[in-house]
Amino acid sequence: MEHLLQVEHVVRKFGGLTAVDDVSLYLNEHELVALIGPNGAGKTTLFNLLTGMVPATSGVIDLQTNKQKYDLTHKNAMQIADLGLSRTFQNIRLFKNLSVMENVLTAMTSKYKEGFMTAVLRLPSFYRTEQEMKSEAHQLLEIFNLSAEEQTLAKNLPYGIQRRLEIVRALATHPQILFLDEPAAGMNPEETADLTDLIKYIQEQFKITVLLIEHDMSLVMNLAQRIYVLDQGKVLASGEPAQIKANPQVIKAYLGEGAD
């Protein structure tokens, strides 16, 4: 079977440091996969490679969609976003000075393309797309309980809600694959439990594939169908949650020598 996303022998060097060292992994359609590992293992760098923010030093990233194969290795972030890969950030990167609604609309722009002249001349089709965008944005915000905050500037939202909005913004690009970078960072156990339900809901309702980086093991073990463990840029282990939990190498990487 062809995988939706196939990453083969990807390497990324920063000067003398090899942040991602010969990583191969794959994602299937509608899968929920977790990427775990100690700090500095190269998880976020891998996300940056997959979303085109930094180019790979070597290796291949292939996306198989609509019965077509796309080589993402040499595509830029915008082209990759157009192909349906979307992400959130470890440190929230919303458009702070834009309202909640505008954050979502901005992310929809590329899905509602129209000619420049149409927009300038404000032809009827311009208003139509504008209306369609707004009504879709309303729906999205409603699903995620953000309707009341539509006009609030993103920077004035509480931390937890900013995190949620960042996920909504990523969904507004109509992704096939959603990358979540530590979505539960800074959340209390109750918020984390809510988030776990939310991610599950997104994956099922929007029929998308999710790859998430997370340190919160309760969330990872509850959600993930498969887990990749990254350590010092390499894939240390991969498999189902139960296998990973029992893997002595993983325990060693996380807890250090002699913890058992």
Place this chain on the structure above:
Amino acid sequence: MQTFLQQIINALSLGSIYALLALGYSMVYGIIKLINFAHGDIYMLGAFTAYFVINIWHFNFITALLAAMVISALSGVLIEYFAYRPLRKSPRIAVLITAIGVSFLLENGMSYLVGSNARSFPQVIAQVNYSMGGILISNIQILILGIALILMVLLQLIIKKTKMGRAMRAVSVDPDAAELVGINVNQTISFTFALGSALAGAAGILIGMYYNSIDPLMGMTPGIKAFVAAVLGGIGSVPGAAFGGFLIGILETLFQSVGLSAYKDAVVYLVLIIILLFLPAGIFGKNIKEKV
């Protein structure tokens, strides 16, 4: 009181010109964090475009204004494409020096092409002076203020209400994140240059009509003053730039009216120094606290 009101009228005309220029500075800074020193020369290009289309093709005021704006917008886009875009990932100082280079290129290029002598700007609209309670207002002054205000309102509408405006604001906050949600960052930056340069072009034709004289170096001083205006208002802030422009215009005119014309430029630079010392973020600027 009468003289004071008279000077305010003059100040508002000059201030509108600075405001139009300062808006371009501020928008470009907002989106790529570049002080575009060639901006004043775009204004000169606008003035010369108007000069030629009026003299050669006998354009009327409105069509000449549009021509000046279109040519300036195109120049701005081309300059960004050829001079700044290849340096997008370079240190900021490299782009800044390039901007100074582009400025020299435009000034000397135009001196070479059209000669460095000042030319008198054609009277596309005959000047009419109205006297109201001893205060003299010319139709040109009203036109300058009116056009400037209309353009500022249009700009505000574009920035706040259109998709492109939304994209501009998003890119100015976080270009990487904008690209990741599918925004064409290059196109957005080009559009910003087009908008800012069109405003500079409009300022160019308006100043030509006001002072009746244009030359290839006419952009230098107003360019720097508009930069001061943008800093004063808080660089990156659109209302700040408009406000700063009017403030600099008022300041300059007032100094001139009390007989200190020789110091009117010096006082603008003094304002820059004071602002940088005591209010580095400007009046409308965001006070950004570095988090460590």
